[in-house]
Amino acid sequence: MPIGLIALALGGFGIGLTEFVIMGLLPEVASDFAVSEATAGWLISGYALAVVVGALLLTLAMSRMDRKAALALLLGVFVIGNVLSALAPDYWTMMAGRIIAALAHGAFFGIGSVVAAGMVDRAKKAAAIAIMFTGLTAANVLGVPFGTMLGQAAGWRSTFWAISVIGILALIGILTLVPRTTNIDSTPSSGLRGELSAFKSGQVWLSIAVTILGYGGMFGAFTYIAFTLTEISHFPAATVPWLLILFGVGLFVGNALGGKAADRNVDRALLVVLSVLLVVLVVFALTADNQPLAIMSLVLMGGFGFATVPGLQMRVMTYAKSAPTLASGANIGAFNVGNALGAWLGGVTITAGLGYTSPIWAGAAITLLGLIVMVFAATAARRAAQRMTQSGDEQSMVQPTSEKQSLAGSPL
Known part of the structure; x- marks a missing residue:
């Protein structure tokens, strides 16, 4: 298993944690910002909508970038969004932080899937993608419960500081462990x-x-x-x-x-x-x-x-x-x-x-x-x-016939 997949999985872990841990912290967030839980719930909906937008627009914007550089830049955006969430003095600043972090989400997994598949042989591409998404599943199994407990014990902002640290570690991992696009079996953008x-x-x-x-x-x-x-x-x-x-x-x-x-x-x-x-x-x-x-x-x-x-x-x-x-x-x-x-x-x-x-x-x-x-x-x-197979068979049948005709007209 290429070690660079671990860096991708760590990035997926941090992003998955950002997406899901807020569900367990909504009461604390709502109380701190003096908003209803329904209003606080828009921090989840706003994130999901921003993921869709980022998956398309940021991926398009980075279409000519080296994919390793693009992943590093996306993790930088992700960290900025979570730091802003941790420092947010009011609800709308928190919403802005959530949206910024979410914009990196879709593009990271989209570009990361291509990079992960390019690190391995053709017969193992889906398994490589699964390893990257292991970070997302681990966020559900381990990250969300422990992130919720941390937020309840030390304040919800502590959870977003922890996520920011995870993002920085993943960024370092991307820069040091993931090869450049031109060095892996991946079609360049x-x-x-x-x-x-x-x-x-x-x-x-x-x-x-x-x-x-x-x-x-x-x-x-x-x-x-x-x-x-x-x-x-x-x-x-x-x-x-x-x-x-x-x-x-x-x-x-x-x-x-x-x-x-x-x-x-x-x-x-x-x-x-x-x-x-x-x-x-x-x-x-x-x-x-x-x-x-x-x-x-x-x-x-x-x-x-x-x-x-x-x-x-x-x-x-x-x-x-x-x-x-x-x-x-x-x-x-x-x-x-x-x-x-x-x-x-x-x-x-x-x-x-x-x-x-x-x-x-x-x-x-x-x-x-x-x-x-x-x-x-x-x-x-x-x-x-x-149809392609049949077409190929027909072409292979035509070729010997042509060769026979050529031989028949030969002086030999």
Whole structure:
């Protein structure tokens, strides 16, 4: 394993911590700034929207930069955003810090995916991407609980100072451990026009659609999981953080196994994982009142939900061909669009009075749509490959005939 992947994973850990730890610190933040918890919640929504914007605009702006330099610059922006959050004297300054940090999020994972894949052999590219995303899963398993405890014990600002330090360490790691783009097996950036050309591929758009729907289904169920666990499964509220750690363990394992499966056959891996995720969500919705089954479903939902990530990222990069950077960043934005879609639809079902299992049913419906799109995409890709094979066979058959005709006309 190239040691540079560790630096990418550390950056992913810090970014994942920034995104998710705020959920456990909202009461303290709301109290400090004298705003309602609903208003404080916009610090989460604002971050998610800024991720989408940054994934596209910053990736475009850096399309001609060396990717190592781009990653270093993005981590610098990330650190600035978190320092601003830690120093924020009021709510809107805090919001500005969150947005600045979020702008680096999508572009970092988008460009980082291309760099990670370029560090290894062709047969290990999805696994390399999974290692980078291990930082994101570790942020859920370890970072969020301990970051929340630190914020509760020493004030919420201490958590953002700690994240800033992690960002600085990741920046040092990028500068010292990640090789320059020209020294790794990675296609150099093709500039703005070249990067935009990737979106001429219908398979790129289909891959992005699967990302929105497949990941959105899992996140829609997860957004309101605390209500499901306490109101339907009847777990004490104090146990919810520990149950979420189990969910995070599922993310961690699913990410690693999903990367290995995608390296063998990305389309088959995604079809299997999305199919199993759909079954898991349906079973969860039907058995949420049974605590052992609810725990099992929670872990499996995290595992199969995040097992899609390396494959989805690898697929969009594969079909983007020689201009994968912007498509990769757009796909990171698509994950966050999926988050927003799932959370919105889950909220709609609860508001409609359908109960606290309704977000899981909504997630299952979104996942089903994602599976349908994936079946269509895989079928179209297989047919295109067959046509290319047949065309190649026909050309090989024509060549010997021409040679025979040439020999027949020869004086020999």
